[in-house]
Amino acid sequence: MLRGAWLGLLLTLMATPAVATSMNAFRERAVTDPHGLIDAVRQQLDQAGIELPPARERELLWGMGTAAINSNDDAALAEATLRLDGLATVANDPVAAAAAGFLRARHDIANGVGDGLGEALKAADKVLGESDPEIVAWARFQLCDAYALDEKPAKALPLCRQAVTAYRALNDDYGIGDAENDVGIALATMDRVDDAAATYERSRQYFARAKAEQLVVMVGDNLAQMYLKQGRAREALALSRASLKQELATGRISDALNSSADIARAEAALGRHREAYEQMRKVVAQARTAGINGQLVDMLKVESRLAEQAGDLRQALADEREAARLGSAVDTPALRAIEVELEQRYAAREKELRISELEHANELKDLQLKAAEADAARRREQQQRQRLVNTTIALLAAALLLIVGLLALLLRAQRRHAAELQAQTLRDPLTGMANRRAFQQRATELLGSPREANAAPHVLLLIDIDHFKCINDSIGHLQGDRVLRLLTDYLRTAVYDCCFVARIGGEEFAVLCPQAGLAAGMRLAETLRAGVAALVLPQDLPVARLTISIGVAQFDGTRCHDLSSWMRAADLALYSAKSGGRDRVEASKLAG
Template sequence: MQRARFVTGCCIAFALPLAAGSQAAPSVAPDFPSARVAAGSHRIAEDLDDLLQFAAAASGATLTPAGRLQTAYAAAYLALLFESRAIGDRRWAQVQALAERSGDPRRVAEALQNRAEIALQAGDYRRCEELVGRLSGLASPGAEATAELFRAVLERRQGRLGGALRHGERALDLYRRLGDRLGEAQALANLGTAMRDRGDYAKALDLQLEALAIRERYDEQTETSYRNIALIYRAIEDSDAAAAYFTQALDAARRRGAPSLLAPILGSYAGLLNDLERYEEALAAAREALAIDQAIGSRPSQGLERLEAGRALAALGRRAEAEAELEQTLALGRELGQREIVATALLNLARVALDQRDRLRARALLDEALAGLETSQLKPQLAQAYELREQLATAEHDTTAALRYLGRRSALREEMLGARTSRQLAALQVRHARHEAEQRNALLTKENELQATRLHNQRLERQFGLLGIGTLLVVLGLVSWRYVSVKQRNRLLAENAGELERQRQVLSDANVQLERQAAELYHAAVTDPLTGTHNRGHLLRELNERILDAQTRERDLSLLLIDFDHFKQLNDLRGHLFGDRALVVGVQAMRQWLEPGDLLGRFGGEEFLIVLTRSDAAAALEVAERICEKVGDALRALDPDGPACTISIGIASLALVGSYRLEALIDAADQALYAAKASGRNRVIRYPSPTPLAKGSAA
């Protein structure tokens, strides 16, 4: 198929001038030459098909059944070369009928496979399932494996990941039994995509790298593997690696010369550009991909490309255009029954509604998206849905719901991007680097063995040669020549041994670097970048574990909820950079009065949590008063001539709250903080005491 598409590019370049004057091309954006090539190839296919049909009609009864089959096959293959799917479906149907009458199961299987592929690319999944059912009933070798592969793709596109994995593993087993390496690579790639949709990125990367190794050996579909690997790195937020693999994919697709290979890569690359906030480039890439897929009739891809165009337009402030693109995406996804497109369109429409503060519409869109995602288990989209639902609950001041969705999102992201997954991905990269090093080492070892064999043969030759030498001069000359040769061989062996040692050192350095990257990834995942404290997700998980430990050991635990007073006015008066400095200085002052084992983290905005693991209410009060005073002193030193900047603290202890629930403890501390704010700020209030406690006062 890839070689056919390469020939397509060459044929199009030659034939476009011939077809330019025959008839008007379909409407294609003038800024996208690749889309014009796709439309031009369709026009050429129509002209060639008309020519072949005229020749067949002129031959009439002189053609034998085998000749009619060959003519139909030539027409179908030309349509395939020039990527004209409508003509291709008609001609492959003709090939199928003629092959069935002549009893040629191999051609029947090929026709059914191509017709199923055309239906799949057009988004006609019901018709594709029907053709696949007929394909699996054939006795042709490989028909059942191909049918299982189609079923895996259909199941995945309709959001049924369990079925996709079962059919994919069955296809992989069948291709391996047949010894079909390219079929095996296709099955591995589809399994990897299903694993990526399920959020198992380590397994997905392992499968895609295995598929890439096979495809590089045969120089087939490498652009698809590069794109698949780029999508995994995009999902785990490694933008540099994703961009590098997308660049390889685009270069490989352009070398093939087939627009149908370029379009899905451009559409996926638009998603990465949106993530990097390069919205103008993202919009251009999405629209070029959309123009190509409209020309060749690939409907499922159009949905994803409209989606990325909508994201870019929304970020550029062109909300009306963005909503129009996203609504078209939603309608197309529903028509195709493709859950991924539907869910992602709903999430982006909900994001636009939240930006416009239309909470009622946002809630309806999110509820519909969650209903589909929680059954299909498309985990990356489900994590986005939980994040948007948390934002909506926060905007509606529903703290309980916001915490619930935050917990779900944190647990899901931990499952997909946690430390264990980071270590697995690092191990896969090490294994990939080790595999390349081992291949180089194997080549060097083989060369050493060859050199050793040559030396052995030369020694034998020298021994036998000496028997026939008649004079001392000839003997001395031969010995001298052999000595120089052996010395050269020994030097070559020493150089190869040094190269082996250098390769081992490269592998060792790669291991150290990847271990360091895994540690940095974990630290970034749990740390607030401004203050260096724990971030909200990690803080709440640690707090919940310490509450459970306190319950088990029957110990008390105290929570301090701290808020910087009048922080918005401080930002408005002195600027956000000064506000950031105030937060950093305040956090540094807090750290000085904490004991080993205490926990400090940023709860959100200017709010911070301190967890005193073994402190009762009285001890917590002393610590809180000391922190309140010392932070105030530090903030006054930061800006002696400015308005006083202070903090308020609410304290809650498990013994006084009477519950071991995380939400109950945070809510009690929040009530105490609210009382401190209402009582004039710059003070400490302990739950459940209604009386404000000024700095230095007793409870």
């Protein structure tokens, strides 16, 4: 099993002194001294009593729960989750309720009991509407971690990458390293060995930057598994031994089991099959004693392979049967159905939140309409009591009803018209992509927003299709429009979620990347250029090959000090790429 479990929950707790009640207060100690942290939290809770603020109590209990998972202390975990549940009820604290759910989810997934993924989805749902960026990043990562460790990489990968983006916005190197580690787990589960290895290396770099050397060692065991698949057994063995030494010293039982299993695999890869088999038998016995059934399934499969290599076929078969029995106990159709239902419910809640502002505006207009209708009814009742002017009263009532009906029709027409105008003013009718007006609006908002001193500069990419006029002149504008739509479809899938893409005119597109930095912008530009050049075009499209040129400029606040100068810098870089032979990426000489 890849090492995300313990990194998942225990490393979402980075200390943040500027925030008095951060969920990230005890991350490093939960790794290096889990038993000591549990004792310290209990002492603080006992001393503070009822005077302890709810937010501080939540922070302490979350740290205690993560430390309990790291040290396999079920009693401390039960205490933390029960007290979090109580705090959620008494203080009406959805974050405390979510914290308890995430802890139970992590325990259930690790031990192969219950529906851990369902627990994680319900926990994430409780904090879906939170606006605190730390809580949003924390909850997004917990759900990513649950999917990664439940071996559902296709669903884990986008969530984990969103967590990386969220932690990057917070300048949280711990969080970035943690989320990158789970990206590596998802890639490894998909057997993308080289990509996973590169991601683990990146995770270790972020932990090193945060001076978390023990976490660098811990992720090293995940990297060791990729080294084994790459045929680098000796390097893998060294990494796993270093990780095991640290885990035994800090009492992290589950992590130690993983490292021991990886050492056995490395020994087998070096041809020491009997030694590897004997080592793995000890690991399986320890997993049974600890009651960690979620890991026991993977351990049994490893023991089965090593038993076969050592010639013990009877034990190999017994291990496979036991692993199958344990795995089927937690992967039932009923649990899968519940998970699907919870996933759909969670997605529906996200959609509801996005349209809540529009619904609120519509409700106000509906209230105005109902007020007009009520006023018409009151007038109608008064008119009915005036016997001497029945004809006048009837006409007035009819007129008022007509006005109300016209108001209702006018309101509905205005809503439709407003929606149509909004779509027309901000969307390109040919490709459906954001247009120049939408781009200028987004760029103006970005440049007008305050930016942290240490944040990377914003980056602008201007993209132009090479020889597009020749394409239109040779095969017609209809086919040229097809080329534009093909490029649009590719850009939608290839550009990062945090970036904004728009068609700003003709064959020209713009990509706005907030706080990306010039190096990341150049990497993205080169990826887009190479991706377009490698596109397989439809057979009925008479174009042999499609290429683009890209100009890249960063907003440095001096030479590029407003949108006009920024656009000009990127445009000059694009012109340079065109002049240099096309199918090229050029960085602006005016900024950077």
